[in-house]
Amino acid sequence: MTVDEKTREPLARRGRLSRDQAFWLVGGVLVLLLLSSSAPSPMYVLYQQRWHFSATLLTVVFGVYAVAVLAALLLFGSLSETLGRRRVLLVSLVGEVLSMALFIGARDVLWLLAARVVQGLAVGLATGAVSAALIELSPPGSPARGTLLNSAGPTGGIAAGALLAGLLVQFAPAPTVLTYALLLAAFVLCSAGVLAMPETAPHRAPGLRIRPSRISVPAGARRPFALLSLVLVAVWSVCGLYLSLGPSIALELLHSGNLLIGGLTVALFAGVATAGQMWCGGLPPLRAAGVGVLALLAGLALSFTALTANLPVPFFLGTAALGFGWGVAFLGSFRALAALADPAGRSALLASVYVVAYLSMSVPAVLAGGVSGGWGLRRTALTFIAAAALLCGAALLGLARTGRRDRRAARPAGP
Template structure:
């Protein structure tokens, strides 16, 4: 028998291993965030095809869209704090299982009933995951880059929405099984993400306790209600635009371009989201109120250009308007959300954030449904003109009152 020699031991300090595990966990959660947002925008690229194949009205299309927004809000308010006691991993795992079920339902849908069911399940999956993802990204962010968690939380949704719109548009136009392939690919992606979540470290300080489903309180502290009302007006304007574009935007783009290429619809969503992401990354260190004001200016300019494009029937002006609108959208939401988050004490920040989400998802869903119903009566072109003009008016009011707030309270203009 050969003599046993002692091989040199390679040093792997526990801190290094922990750091590597933490880093891999951060990447997994970031991927889950992008995948969930990507999957949420895939139906937007298919709505026109659904309308053609199943003879759906624009009103029903916007109802399908709004059902998602309402169920996301319900899931967030009911289960947003569940991961604080149960842990981030179990909640993210359950969310991914629901996401897989929703993708399977989408792939098998042959009419609006299953489409609505799939959207409900998808909304619950996203609502369940939102609180856990946001917290895990902050907890697992690299110590050398502590702000990275907040940056991914901010930019991840628009990155996912853009990729989903563009990817689905490509597959619908150029690949087989246009109403199923995108969803089947996402089933595989979510399954891989589920493996990653199972292997990631648990980051919740109180994980392992008894599960508690405690609905988020919706409360705005009395001393900040006036400022909240001013800032939330920007959130309403931003998500009214987002809801319209994600539900009827692809149809409008195809109409203006006089095209039957479904990639155009997906590219419109991608252009809006891509411009929003770029603006958020560029303005990440700009003071909150200044960012909101810049964003509102971009929204007003973009909405004005959309109205011009509809007036002259120019597709190229519409695409330029979408890029400007997207930049304003991203900046306005980033600035308003940061300013709103700074209004409450840390102990009550969750309650105030829940109130912001209520306004955001209602603004995303209710105006979109109203626009869909009006489209059935007045047509897409006239409804779009009226909708954009109304949102532009809201943006002007929001700009004026936010500017007044910034002048009265200069300290609010500092980074939040």
């Protein structure tokens, strides 16, 4: 674009923020979106005590969020390509403001369900726009900055949200109001910032065009996709259990009513995941996935020991190992899966990845909540750990087979 063309470009499109300022604003929005998604986790125990609902319903409250995120991703994942990143982000932030208002006004579990659905739709709507904007706004000298923030921002946000909410719930007044009120104000401020940021996506078509994401796996990639999906199922099922029932398990193990412990459990899990992604980001994808699954197995063994022997220290060591495994295994498997398709088919394949991930996060968690009423929380967790360990074993076999397939494909043909 020439200097004259830049001069004629509308101010609304250029924005009043510089590209560097806009990059950090969008990164902040990403962290804030995921921060708000984990904020209710330390409060679930309090909600249960107040409204006397079962662990089954608790996991349903958690699960509907994942389903709503998935639905928004599939229906509106490409909407920012036609409406622009900025408009889609604004709509998402308005949705977050509405969800925070529903949390603040919640009078029973139905309000929680409504708030989580709206929140999930807002996060899913924003995901594609945020991911693309971070890459488009990355400085020319640091093109990987957007990719790194895309991978580490969500887990860092989940950790920060659980820790902040745990502190406020335990030590501040109005425990089920103050956290959401602060987040509501933050989303309003972010909306003002998004209004001032430059638009980075061309408007390919006027008006509103909703094109559901296509879900497909290329014929030649179906076998490795199936094998690598075992990793997704293993890591995201563990993630779903920790984000929904993790605080309750920690409080029961410690025989404590301190709600900060629940927030610390989730924060430790997600915080170590963030550190692991940054530390192992340079590993080859399959090797990273293998390291992550091995860490998951170690964490599951520690957690099983802690719950059977009633030992808090191994439980938190296991939580850290599970968080590391979740972050690194997902990063490696995601990169390996993204490489299975050419650019034209990559979005359809990645939509399939999100389907597997979010269903793995929500369905096992809801099943665990369903049986915990009859089995008890600890027996349910032990059964879940055993099943997850079997999944990890299958995932390691899948990674080994995928690695052998890649080595055969890379081997030069004979004369």
